[in-house]
Amino acid sequence: MVKRLGPGEKIRRLRLAMGLTQDDLTNDELSKSIVSMIESNKRNLTWNTARIIADCLNVYYEGIGKKITAEYLMETEEEEAKRIIKEDLDHLQKAINNGNVDEQLVENTFEKIIGLINEWGLQKEKAELQIIRGDFYYRGYRYNEALKEYLDVLDYSLQTQDHSTVGRMYSSIGNVYQMQMAIDSALVHYLKAYDTARVHQPEDKEKRKAFSVYNQILCYRKLKRYDLALSHISMFNDLEWNDPQYKTLADKILLLEGNTYRDINNFDKALKIYGKILNDEKKLDKETLFLLFDNFGELYLQKREPKEALLYIKKAVSLKHDVNVNYVPGLYLKEAKCYNLLEEYDVVSSLLENGLRLAEKVAKQEFIIEMHFSFVDLYVRTHDFDTALVHLETIEKLMADKDINIYKYDLYSFYCDVYLGLGEKEKVSKYLSKIRKNYLTN
Amino acid sequence: MKKIKGLVASMIIASVIIGGLGFRWGYEYDLKLEDTNVGGIITIQQDPNPVED
Numbered sequence: 001m002v003k004r005l006g007p008g009e010k011i012r013r014l015r016l017a018m019g020l021t022q023d024d025l026t027n028d029e030l031s032k033s034i035v036s037m038i039e040s041n042k043r044n045l046t047w048n049t050a051r052i053i054a055d056c057l058n059v060y061y062e063g064i065g066k067k068i069t070a071e072y073l074m075e076t077e078e079e080e081a082k083r084i085i086k087e088d089l090d091h092l093q094k095a096i097n098n099g100n101v102d103e104q105l106v107e108n109t110f111e112k113i114i115g116l117i118n119e120w121g122l123q124k125e126k127a128e129l130q131i132i133r134g135d136f137y138y139r140g141y142r143y144n145e146a147l148k149e150y151l152d153v154l155d156y157s158l159q160t161q162d163h164s165t166v167g168r169m170y171s172s173i174g175n176v177y178q179m180q181m182a183i184d185s186a187l188v189h190y191l192k193a194y195d196t197a198r199v200h201q202p203e204d205k206e207k208r209k210a211f212s213v214y215n216q217i218l219c220y221r222k223l224k225r226y227d228l229a230l231s232h233i234s235m236f237n238d239l240e241w242n243d244p245q246y247k248t249l250a251d252k253i254l255l256l257e258g259n260t261y262r263d264i265n266n267f268d269k270a271l272k273i274y275g276k277i278l279n280d281e282k283k284l285d286k287e288t289l290f291l292l293f294d295n296f297g298e299l300y301l302q303k304r305e306p307k308e309a310l311l312y313i314k315k316a317v318s319l320k321h322d323v324n325v326n327y328v329p330g331l332y333l334k335e336a337k338c339y340n341l342l343e344e345y346d347v348v349s350s351l352l353e354n355g356l357r358l359a360e361k362v363a364k365q366e367f368i369i370e371m372h373f374s375f376v377d378l379y380v381r382t383h384d385f386d387t388a389l390v391h392l393e394t395i396e397k398l399m400a401d402k403d404i405n406i407y408k409y410d411l412y413s414f415y416c417d418v419y420l421g422l423g424e425k426e427k428v429s430k431y432l433s434k435i436r437k438n439y440l441t442n
Numbered sequence: 443m444k445k446i447k448g449l450v451a452s453m454i455i456a457s458v459i460i461g462g463l464g465f466r467w468g469y470e471y472d473l474k475l476e477d478t479n480v481g482g483i484i485t486i487q488q489d490p491n492p493v494e495d
Contacts, residue, residue, distance in 0.1 A: 135494070168495055175492040215492045222487065252490045263485055287490065294488045302485065330488040337486070370484070 005080070007073055011053060012039040014068060018060045025056045050074045081120045088113050089128060096136055106136060127153045127165070134172060138179075141326070141363040147176045163200035167193045167208040174215055181365050181404065183219050190215045206241040213239065214249055217256055221263075229260050251277065251288050255295065262299045270299055286322040293319070294327070297334050306341040313338065329359035329367040336374060348378055369395055369407055376414050385421040392418060409435055 005013065015025060022035045030052050037043035038053075045053075050070035057068045075083065092109055095101050110133055117126045134149030150172045157165035174189035190212045197208035213236045220228040236253050239246075258273035277284070277292055284292070293316035300309035313335050320328050332355030339347040352374050359367040372391045379388035392414055399407060412431045419427040 138494070171495070175494060178492050211493050211495075218489055218492055221489055249493060256489060259487070259489060263487075291488060291490055298486055298488065324491060326491065327488065330486050333486050334488075370486070 006041060006077060007045040007050070007075070008039045008041045010073060010075075011035075011045075011057075014057055014061075015039075018057070020057075020060065025053055027052070027056070030056075045074060047074065078120055081116055082122060082125065085113055085116055085122065085125045085129075089125075089132060093132055096132070096139075103140070123156060124160075127156045131165075131168075138172070138176060141179075141361075143176050143180050143363065147173065150176065163196055164202035164204055164208075166200075167196040167202060167204070170196060171208065171211050171215065178215065178219060178222075179363075181222075181402075183222050187216060187219050190219070206239070207243065207245070210236065210239050210241045210246060210249065214253065217253070221256065221260060224263070226260050226264050229256070233257050233260070248285060248288075251280075251284060252291075255288060255291055259295050259298075262295070262302065265302075267299060267303060274299070286319055287324070287327075290316050290319040290323045290327065294331055294334065297338075301334060301337055301341075304341065306338040309334070310338045325358065326362040326364055329355045329362065329364055329371070331355075332358065333367060333370060333374060340378070345378065345382060348374075352378070365398075365402060365404065369398055369404070372398075373407070373410060373414070376418070380414070380417050380421065383421060385418045388414070388418045389422075 011025075015022070022032050022039070025035050026032050030049065034043065034049070035053070038045050038049070047070060050073040054068045054070045054073055061068050088109065092106065092113070096106065110129065113129055114126070117129060130149040130153045134146045134153070137143070137146035137149065150169050154166065154169040154173065157163075157169060170189045170193035174186045174193065177183070177186035177189065194209055194212035194216075196202075197205040197212070202208070213232055217229050217232045217236065220226070220232060233253055233256060237250075254273060254277055258270045258277070261267075261273065262270035274292060274296055277288075281289065293312045296312040297309045297316065300306070300312065313331065316331055317335070320331065332351050336348045336351040336355065339345075339351065352371055356368065356371040356375075359371055372395045375391045376388045376395075379385070379391070392411065395407070395411055399405065399411070412434045415431040416428050416435075419425075419431070
């Protein structure tokens with residue numbers, strides 16, 4: 001256990017550091033005997049005495065640019081530990097927010113702070129650290145590690161009835177599940193976040209409700225429940241939350257509305273909405289602008305107009321360094337699809353390679369699988385069935401590992417294509433029978 | 443009596459026409475549904491990331 005300094009020992013060390021005697025701290029209000037008793041812990045330090053001693057010490061300390069406060073002298077060992085922890089956490093948070101931090105250095109700092117926290121059994125500080133650590137892991141795509149931290153904090157905040165943190169943790173846990181494509185679990189947690197805000201009315205209830213509805217919309221779109229997405233977009237627009245962040249989210253909500261109309265093939269309405277957002281181009285943040293161009297590109301892809309799509313995709317590419325890198329694999333995939341429609345297959349292959357590498361780095365499961373399927377599509381078209389087979393086997397393994405079933409029929413159907421090309425009729429039959437029911441045979 | 447017969451005849455003719463149109467629309471609609479259920483270019487959804495604190 002590291003020994004922290006009590007007030008008496010602290011004063012003694014501060015005095016000696018400046019080469020002062022006990023006499024140097026005395027005046028009309030404070031005698032040498034009192035100073036001596038305080039330093040040897042035979043007398044408690046009072047606020048008044050702490051102020052007098054601090055003033056005496058500052059005559060010397062301010063000359064070297066330091067200031068001793070009465071609070072610092074009065075601090076108990078536990079209070080000092082808490083202060084150090086808070087300072088360390090603030091520094092850590094700032095460093096992480098600035099980006100480009102050395103991961104190992106951050107991990108070492110976490111360990112150091114956790115050591116101090118455990119020494120004193122400071123549960124509240126531990127929860128604060130775990131939130132910072134969870135967010136750090138989340139932004140580094142280390143989703144399982146983030147989940148562990150958030151679940152611990154959720155447990156603690158439920159016990160201490162800290163409803164604001166409970167809501168925040170439900171929201172963060174939902175985000176982890178959403179990024180891992182476990183959409184049902186994500187929705188459960190977003191709904192819990194909303195309910196916590198509605199029932200317990202913490203200070204940040206409006207923000208919590210807005211976040212919950214926004215994140216739910218993203219989930220409904222992933223599930224292709226466009227009816228629910230649109231109804232929740234209306235719900236979001238009816239929320240009352242007076243905060244600048246609402247405006248940023250509102251721009252994104254309009255984009256999501258456009259995306260939803262596009263996805264139900266109402267291209268005219270989608271174009272109208274995208275055009276409306278583009279009118280305010282200068283006021284948009286880079287992320288929203290990037291996504292707008294990207295989704296414009298997707299709309300023209302759906303209309304089978306690859307040249308028009310490419311115009312917008314190139315605009316998104318010019319912004320790729322200003323946005324979260326996990327958006328970029330999708331952009332590569334779109335670009336590849338455009339060149340595929342234009343039958344420029346050599347470009348397609350290199351775009352897919354780059355996209356796949358990046359998707360693996362940012363753990364974007366749905367794009368990893370779609371990249372592999374795109375490779376299969378390309379190699380089937382160019383009759384390289386052996387390479388197509390390698391990609392199919394990779395997809396099958398990924399689906400089994402991550403328990404993802406939504407691509408099952410695409411997988412079987414491509415296997416049929418490949419085995420047909422390789423002349424293996426029995427295997428073609430095997431996969432065809434997986435796709436359909438049997439009527440006469442068992 | 444003649445008027446009633448005329449009315450009934452008109453109703454029968456109208457029913458046949460409406461029924462025929464409905465069948466045609468339904469048939470075409472079903473075909474269109476079949477067409478769009480599978481195949482086509484997969485949509486690459488690129489929505490914003492979830493909002494964080």
